[in-house]
Amino acid sequence: MKIIYHCFGGTHSSVTAAAAHLGMLPADRPPRPADLLAVPFFDTRENDDHGEIKLMGVDDSGNEVYFVGQRGAPQMLENVIFGLARHFDIPSRDFKMVNVMYKVNVSMKIGGTMSRRLKWIAAGRPLVTWGTVRAYAKIINLVRKIKAEESPIK
């Protein structure tokens, strides 16, 4: 199974969800800002990376975990992916799309825009990191649900 987390820019909430899924971030408490900043791809992806489905790692159950940015057009991304899957005979059980965008808070939106779009990294990065810490409980709940669905029953 390939699990694809997606959000607006593919660099904050989806990266955080993918990292949490893989155990790179704590499951029982919010991460420290330094933990988030140490996650690969966090607040580093650019506009030219949107749409590129990137591998973050493989989880304990053998699921490949990916993330991607969709510029606030989740329906468009899903139309392309499900359409291609249908016409190229890729079974829908082989992949799962997970929209993390609706877990994002205002601090993440403002900080993310400042850091990625306006390149005010010195101001935007701390704000988006703080916002991600605040939104982490919602993100980790989503990740737990996905992991429960995709882990083999023991």
Place this chain on the structure above:
Amino acid sequence: MKQIIYFNDTGFPYAVLAAAVRSGELPAQRPPERDELERVLRRCGLGKGDATVYHLGYGSRGEKCLALWSQGNGDMIRRTVQSFLGLFQIHDYELVQLPHRKTPLLTLGVWLTKVPGLRSCGLGLIHRQLKTIYWGQT
């Protein structure tokens, strides 16, 4: 079997027309008649495009002719198609991006097709506009 994916991000279903030409649903040697054009466009609609993938039939060598279109975000769609198919080790396809813009008269034609009683007029305008750019499609 190789698959051809036509796409454009200019808000008009040029990709659908190109795929239909490739599959023989629309003529390749002459501009389409109005009813031929209408038959193809009716199947996929005249919206700005939500990147839904349509199957327009098979080409002369058995290749599947697919089409999708959107308004903007063409670079993102290209990367999504390439990376998603790459995840499944699918390389036997060709992605063809059409550069044609949506002209003001085409925009007007599409708008008229949505006005009750003016659909025929709108289709006529679209047909006339497409005749002038038809030859460069495939």
